[in-house]
Amino acid sequence: MNLEEYHGVWVFIEEQENTIAPVSLELLGAGRQLADKRGVELAGVIIGSQVTTLASTVFEYGADVVYVYDQPIFKDYRTESYMKALLHCCETYKPEIILFGATSTGKDLASAVATDLPTGLTADTTELDVEEDTGLLLASRPAFGGNIMATILCKKYRPQMATVRPKVMKALEKEPGRTGKLIEEQINIKEDDIRTKVLEIVRATTKKVRIDEADIVVAGGKGLGSAEGFQLIHRLAETLGGAVGASRDVVEAGWIEHHHQVGQTGVTVTPKIYFAIGISGAIQHLVGMKNATMIIAINKDPDAPIFEACHYGIVGDAFEIIPLLVEQFSRAIAKEEVNHVGEV
Amino acid sequence: MLHIIACIKQVPDTKIIKMNPKTNTMDRASAPAILNPYDAHAVEEAVRIKKKYGGIVSVLTMGPPPAVKAIKKCIEIGADEGYMISDRRFAGADTLATSYALTKALDKIQKSRPVDLILCGKMTIDGDTGQVGPGIARRLDIPPLTSVKKVESVHQEEGHIIVHRKIEDGHEVIQSTLPCLLSVEKEINEVPYSSFPNMIKAARYDPVIWSVDDLEDVDIKQLGLKGSPTIVAKVWAPPKPEGGKMLEGSPHDQVDQILSVILEKKELFQAKGGS
Amino acid sequence: MSERFDCIVVGAGPAGIACAYELAKGGAKVVLIERGEYPGSKNVMGGVLYRQMMEDVIPGFYQEAPLERPIVEQRFMMMDKESAVTFGYKGMEWGKEPYNNFTVLRAKFDQWFASKAVEQGALLINETVVTECIVEEGRVVGVRTDRPDGEVYADVVVLADGVNSLLAKSLGFHKEYRPDEVALATMEILKLDKKVIEDRFNLEPNQGCTIELFGDATKGILGTGFLYTNKDSLSIGVGTLLSGLIKHKIRPYELLEYVKDHPMIRPYLQGSEQQEYLAHLIPEGGYKSMGKVVGDGVIVVGDAAQLVNAIHREGSNLAMTSGRIAAETILLAMQAGDFSEALLDRYRVKLMNSFVGQDMKKYKDSTHHFDKFPQYFDQYIPMMNRAASQMFTVDGKSKWEKQKKIWKDIGSPREKIKIARDAYRAWRVMK
Numbered sequence A: 001m002n003l004e005e006y007h008g009v010w011v012f013i014e015e016q017e018n019t020i021a022p023v024s025l026e027l028l029g030a031g032r033q034l035a036d037k038r039g040v041e042l043a044g045v046i047i048g049s050q051v052t053t054l055a056s057t058v059f060e061y062g063a064d065v066v067y068v069y070d071q072p073i074f075k076d077y078r079t080e081s082y083m084k085a086l087l088h089c090c091e092t093y094k095p096e097i098i099l100f101g102a103t104s105t106g107k108d109l110a111s112a113v114a115t116d117l118p119t120g121l122t123a124d125t126t127e128l129d130v131e132e133d134t135g136l137l138l139a140s141r142p143a144f145g146g147n148i149m150a151t152i153l154c155k156k157y158r159p160q161m162a163t164v165r166p167k168v169m170k171a172l173e174k175e176p177g178r179t180g181k182l183i184e185e186q187i188n189i190k191e192d193d194i195r196t197k198v199l200e201i202v203r204a205t206t207k208k209v210r211i212d213e214a215d216i217v218v219a220g221g222k223g224l225g226s227a228e229g230f231q232l233i234h235r236l237a238e239t240l241g242g243a244v245g246a247s248r249d250v251v252e253a254g255w256i257e258h259h260h261q262v263g264q265t266g267v268t269v270t271p272k273i274y275f276a277i278g279i280s281g282a283i284q285h286l287v288g289m290k291n292a293t294m295i296i297a298i299n300k301d302p303d304a305p306i307f308e309a310c311h312y313g314i315v316g317d318a319f320e321i322i323p324l325l326v327e328q329f330s331r332a333i334a335k336e337e338v339n340h341v342g343e344v
Numbered sequence B: 001m002l003h004i005i006a007c008i009k010q011v012p013d014t015k016i017i018k019m020n021p022k023t024n025t026m027d028r029a030s031a032p033a034i035l036n037p038y039d040a041h042a043v044e045e046a047v048r049i050k051k052k053y054g055g056i057v058s059v060l061t062m063g064p065p066p067a068v069k070a071i072k073k074c075i076e077i078g079a080d081e082g083y084m085i086s087d088r089r090f091a092g093a094d095t096l097a098t099s100y101a102l103t104k105a106l107d108k109i110q111k112s113r114p115v116d117l118i119l120c121g122k123m124t125i126d127g128d129t130g131q132v133g134p135g136i137a138r139r140l141d142i143p144p145l146t147s148v149k150k151v152e153s154v155h156q157e158e159g160h161i162i163v164h165r166k167i168e169d170g171h172e173v174i175q176s177t178l179p180c181l182l183s184v185e186k187e188i189n190e191v192p193y194s195s196f197p198n199m200i201k202a203a204r205y206d207p208v209i210w211s212v213d214d215l216e217d218v219d220i221k222q223l224g225l226k227g228s229p230t231i232v233a234k235v236w237a238p239p240k241p242e243g244g245k246m247l248e249g250s251p252h253d254q255v256d257q258i259l260s261v262i263l264e265k266k267e268l269f270q271a272k273g274g275s
Numbered sequence C: 001m002s003e004r005f006d007c008i009v010v011g012a013g014p015a016g017i018a019c020a021y022e023l024a025k026g027g028a029k030v031v032l033i034e035r036g037e038y039p040g041s042k043n044v045m046g047g048v049l050y051r052q053m054m055e056d057v058i059p060g061f062y063q064e065a066p067l068e069r070p071i072v073e074q075r076f077m078m079m080d081k082e083s084a085v086t087f088g089y090k091g092m093e094w095g096k097e098p099y100n101n102f103t104v105l106r107a108k109f110d111q112w113f114a115s116k117a118v119e120q121g122a123l124l125i126n127e128t129v130v131t132e133c134i135v136e137e138g139r140v141v142g143v144r145t146d147r148p149d150g151e152v153y154a155d156v157v158v159l160a161d162g163v164n165s166l167l168a169k170s171l172g173f174h175k176e177y178r179p180d181e182v183a184l185a186t187m188e189i190l191k192l193d194k195k196v197i198e199d200r201f202n203l204e205p206n207q208g209c210t211i212e213l214f215g216d217a218t219k220g221i222l223g224t225g226f227l228y229t230n231k232d233s234l235s236i237g238v239g240t241l242l243s244g245l246i247k248h249k250i251r252p253y254e255l256l257e258y259v260k261d262h263p264m265i266r267p268y269l270q271g272s273e274q275q276e277y278l279a280h281l282i283p284e285g286g287y288k289s290m291g292k293v294v295g296d297g298v299i300v301v302g303d304a305a306q307l308v309n310a311i312h313r314e315g316s317n318l319a320m321t322s323g324r325i326a327a328e329t330i331l332l333a334m335q336a337g338d339f340s341e342a343l344l345d346r347y348r349v350k351l352m353n354s355f356v357g358q359d360m361k362k363y364k365d366s367t368h369h370f371d372k373f374p375q376y377f378d379q380y381i382p383m384m385n386r387a388a389s390q391m392f393t394v395d396g397k398s399k400w401e402k403q404k405k406i407w408k409d410i411g412s413p414r415e416k417i418k419i420a421r422d423a424y425r426a427w428r429v430m431k
């Protein structure tokens, strides 16, 4: 394999109902940095049906080139069809690096493509860097249950592939009007070539609280003692207008559903304010919330590791502090309102 | 008769593993080796399908000799047969080399009994990638179905299966031809407490063990460390964040201080305040 | 219905494993059921394994078993608050074959021992709790486990389920223990560098030392403490009669913390790191509180049969010997095709004629005696310390003078008579 033949940083653009997944925009941000450091082009790859219009957004978020496979057969995501398109693109244009969101689609596609190429694939990356002169991708990720971080290299194969955790990288500011080179491609593929069919897509009807999109997250841990105790977290979240988060132990205890879990095996959140109440601050929890703008920790144990990760810490009993917070916040807000009215 | 194979791995229990803070290495002795929890669900699902449609469940693992224990655990859950490939030459494999070796073993198993369905766990808790399953599927050229949270029905005669795949905000119902490979989510089932007769069977069970030489058409260069494109260049302790400000005073004072810092972010509460 | 076995052994401790080992070796179809994740995972012991009784089961075991250190020195510390009178014996002959005894960590040792029984053909089933014996027409015919389809049947059931054997109790073989019949022991395993251990305890590599602690180690409550050297850890623990804990209103871990912080002990532990904390009961009622040990189709062995020599802190050896004798009896019963209490009673007879029964009888009054007269622990040991202190302090007084003073300090003539009487009594129960 001649490594010299491979150029450029690619991002697989994940799309659903004609909207680009936030993680793809984040990866364009991260990819831009890698491409600049290496002095190469940044490209987005879009596969889908009636998706060519999305290219402009991809340019606006930093891409120099967009490859599009826009064919009706790509209407639904299916490993086999998407894989064929991406393999075709790789073979034709030979990228040095490809990044995917570590979502169910991104991971599925990346695993299949990497096997066929074949090449190395690093899963669930949380830090990315590139060696300027060699183009070697330094993909770092938590390993062994988050106990250590490991940097994974793929020295002898190209492209180098990685899936990257959502919410870890930062998207660039949108640059309206920014454009680039659009390359439209097609592959010859028939429905009969594909062995899977999507019979139905069922979207959750009750709109789940997307805690990864909330500005305020109030998260509780095992320290709340019981499902009843955990109700206090709901109360505070309600009062502040935030979403409820939880540690894994709470989810495992069955006090709340899994989609509220923050951390390594849950979601990553980056709210403006994060309350960690009765949460000890295990490393696996911290990776999911350490990028919050402001972290406030409440814990009975002055030595709890969470205090090393927070901006403000209160050593105290959740059962005393939360009711006080609820009460005083409500009062403060009420006063604000009065002032507000007064100003008018 | 369906032939279902679950791929399983023995892993250190990362929940209780201890790290040596000086060298950043794991104290492997501190963590007992267990059956990868996700794989237990794969085996259980295979057993459920067997019970419903008839068939036989085999499990396959690549690992060091003590991994026989993990196979026995699967027999406890209800698997009928166990295969293990074990050889120093497999050691140090990344996901690509792992899927290669496992595929070679599957080829050999298929010679005597073709496989209709392969089940894998969502991921291993030590490798943490979820890449091996799709890798096997690609190598066997069968459809990979990841994030499976329900097996709706199996139609052996018609040669297809219907499953539910978890997606970010719901699920999709997929039909795939057989044979295919499923990577299953934890929520697909609950692994019940094994019956006493299964415990007895497991205690007596000796799996089939193959070395590299027992497999056919193996390209040694694609095995183990040599066959792994990725290498771990460096490990380090996750950086410790710096501690913040500890608030002092009575609970009342502390709450007051918190209120004053959060109320500075007025924009967050405006909507609420205005309504 | 589940399959039949010749014998079911409940509990994979030294007693159960030894029994299963011998049975399998003798050609019996035996299943060994253990509730822990693996044998030893739940087992607690200070850690002295006696070579002789283990060799009765597996000759030359020390060449391959996971042992910590052969013990070359045994020390005894009579402790007061800030002092201790120590005596002991160290002999190099104990450091080589055939050895005297070893320190072991049960989690490792039991696992190994069980694997040997499996090699002989015993079937080991872990993570399974036996919930009750199945009794039909007054005979035990099998056991019920907590698993689905969990009944198993056999000609004989051996109860090796340890102290407080709920199974033997439910058969009415013994009553609930009184608090003065069981000791509660707590111990910790503390990680410490090999080299540091050897320097601190004055040992060559691969040599070990045991220290038994009396007196202030248990704050004067009847009981003992211990400090043993493992390969790269120390085992420290205290055990006292439950009744003593209740009377003195002290929690067992407080006692352990107290010993660990004792000025005579602390220096040994410095820089070590807690690896494990364990607590366990020890049956100390001795011969007098032993219950029934055989019935139709059932035999009780080891701690479950109260076979512990509290004075010498021996238990695992009595357990193994009882397990071995039970197996011999069962093999005999198999030949005879008779599993009645009458035949199985040969186990009890043989046991009582072995060192197990002899020692149990010899010390039959000891625990009760020391429990009844606490002065041995809370008065005489401090007295010994004061005497030693006076004797060895060089302050210009003649040794004659010192002896006279020590004698006087012991108290009035009446006190002295009382001590003499106590000494005689102690000699009687121990002789």
Ligand SMILES: Cc1cc2nc3c(=O)[nH]c(=O)nc-3n(C[C@H](O)[C@H](O)[C@H](O)COP(=O)(O)OP(=O)(O)OC[C@H]3O[C@@H](n4cnc5c(N)ncnc54)[C@H](O)[C@@H]3O)c2cc1C
Pocket: A144, A145, A146, A220, A221, A222, A223, A224, A246, A247, A248, A249, A250, A261, A262, A263, A264, A265, A266, A267, A277, A278, A279, A280, A281, A282, A283, A284, A285, A288, A298, A299, A300, A301, A304, A316, A317, A318, A319, B014, B015, B016, B125
């Ligand atoms: C592979 C792997 C993945 C994992 N993934 C995740 C993950 O995604 N997310 C996650 O959260 N964890 C994860 N974990 C688990 C993680 O290691 C911790 O076990 C978990 O986060 C601990 O939850 P906790 O803080 O709620 O409970 P604990 O550690 O039990 O902490 C409870 C805290 O509450 C405090 N407390 C008690 N009472 C009160 C009171 N009245 N008032 C105030 N404080 C009180 C205590 O001092 C203590 O600090 C993972 C672990 C592994 C091995």
Ligand SMILES: Cc1cc2nc3c(=O)[nH]c(=O)nc-3n(C[C@H](O)[C@H](O)[C@H](O)COP(=O)(O)OP(=O)(O)OC[C@H]3O[C@@H](n4cnc5c(N)ncnc54)[C@H](O)[C@@H]3O)c2cc1C
Pocket: C010, C011, C012, C013, C014, C015, C016, C033, C034, C035, C036, C039, C040, C042, C043, C044, C045, C046, C047, C048, C049, C050, C128, C129, C130, C131, C160, C161, C162, C163, C185, C186, C187, C237, C239, C280, C281, C282, C301, C302, C303, C304, C307, C308, C313, C314, C315, C316, C317, C319
């Ligand atoms: C702190 C301490 C220090 C000691 N130090 C020494 C020492 O230095 N030397 C010495 O020789 N002795 C010592 N002993 C005594 C010794 O540990 C015991 O006498 C010995 O372990 C008895 O062996 P056993 O097989 O009868 O019981 P155990 O070792 O207690 O084994 C019983 C087994 O049965 C299992 N079990 C129980 N109930 C069930 C059930 N219902 N179903 C399935 N399985 C079950 C248990 O999990 C366990 O594995 C010490 C004891 C303690 C507590």
Ligand SMILES: Nc1ncnc2c1ncn2[C@@H]1O[C@H](COP(=O)(O)O)[C@@H](O)[C@H]1O
Pocket: B006, B007, B008, B009, B036, B038, B039, B042, B060, B061, B062, B063, B095, B098, B102, B119, B120, B121, B122, B123, B124, B125, B127, B128, B129, B130, B131, B132, B133
């Ligand atoms: N060594 C192995 N032997 C058998 N199956 C494996 C092995 N490694 C991984 N698998 C299977 O692949 C799945 C995903 O593993 P991973 O890619 O390591 O996260 C696991 O849940 C197993 O089903």
